[in-house]
Amino acid sequence: MQRKAYVSGVAALLAALLAGCTGGSDDGGATDDANPGDAGTATATAEPGRYQTLPEACGVVDQDTLDTLLPGIRQLPDEEQRDKAYEGTPTLTYDTDRKVGCRWKVESAEATDHLLVDFERVVSYDKTVSDDSEAERLFAVRQEAADLPEPVSSSSVDPSGPPSSSPSSSASTPTSTESPSPSSSPSSSTSASPSISASGASGSASPDGAAGAELQPRVLEDLGDEAFLDDALSSSGSTAEQRTVTVAFRTSNVIVRIVYEEQPATVGTVPDSEELQDRAQKLAAQLADALAE
Numbered sequence: 001m002q003r004k005a006y007v008s009g010v011a012a013l014l015a016a017l018l019a020g021c022t023g024g025s026d027d028g029g030a031t032d033d034a035n036p037g038d039a040g041t042a043t044a045t046a047e048p049g050r051y052q053t054l055p056e057a058c059g060v061v062d063q064d065t066l067d068t069l070l071p072g073i074r075q076l077p078d079e080e081q082r083d084k085a086y087e088g089t090p091t092l093t094y095d096t097d098r099k100v101g102c103r104w105k106v107e108s109a110e111a112t113d114h115l116l117v118d119f120e121r122v123v124s125y126d127k128t129v130s131d132d133s134e135a136e137r138l139f140a141v142r143q144e145a146a147d148l149p150e151p152v153s154s155s156s157v158d159p160s161g162p163p164s165s166s167p168s169s170s171a172s173t174p175t176s177t178e179s180p181s182p183s184s185s186p187s188s189s190t191s192a193s194p195s196i197s198a199s200g201a202s203g204s205a206s207p208d209g210a211a212g213a214e215l216q217p218r219v220l221e222d223l224g225d226e227a228f229l230d231d232a233l234s235s236s237g238s239t240a241e242q243r244t245v246t247v248a249f250r251t252s253n254v255i256v257r258i259v260y261e262e263q264p265a266t267v268g269t270v271p272d273s274e275e276l277q278d279r280a281q282k283l284a285a286q287l288a289d290a291l292a293e
Helices: 002-026 063-069 071-075 079-087 131-145 167-171 184-191 273-292
Strands: 099-107 111-121 218-220 226-234 242-251 254-264
Touching: 063 071, 063 079, 063 111, 063 273, 071 079, 071 099, 071 111, 131 226, 131 242, 131 254, 226 273, 242 273, 254 273
Parallel strands: none
Antiparallel strands: 099 111, 111 254, 218 226, 226 242, 242 254
């Protein structure tokens, strides 16, 4: 009788322990691994960017385009030299999935031309911020750093006042004889200058080569998701003036930058702003179309 009572007691104890172990799940209580604050409050992970890889930078510019951007390349006497010039030189990079670039440099009797093309794929490390949003933020920082001037055009004139009350009205009307601003002079002289040579250099008498408000550094429309152009003229001592045109644009989470420079061989010759900008923008449009495919 004592043995039977012992067995019954053990069975009762096991039953009680089992009931205690299962009671937590039956009443919906939280387990040790549960996170009470997670229920219904999880934040969705932001979408990744469209691009997961980058193109081979030295292969994105075709030969015909390089002939236009680097006129001296066709003057190279040796075929091996021309082939090497067309190939370009890759820029130093430690992660070709994130940043790639290529440089070209060609000297001729008329000028020395440089071209840089680089691509950067932006990745957000914040799961709540999309790659596109991070690329948009980074592009805005770079555009601000470019310090683009305020647009100067007739649209900036205050319609509530007389046209002559706005300083921009005189700048946007170069033919006005009442305008005291010297900024109207470069535009007039450049527009009347003879056609440029094959190198893109011009004999314009304009001290800075500017061709008016339409050629000033500015935001560009209809290029990628957003874009801007910068144009700077510099000289070093007695050397010829060098013009640098930069076009940058963003498509989804990829930022593309084109830097196109020309320095004429003759001191006093100013590289033509319109010609260099036109070449750089055409290349940018080609690259944007290629990314969109």
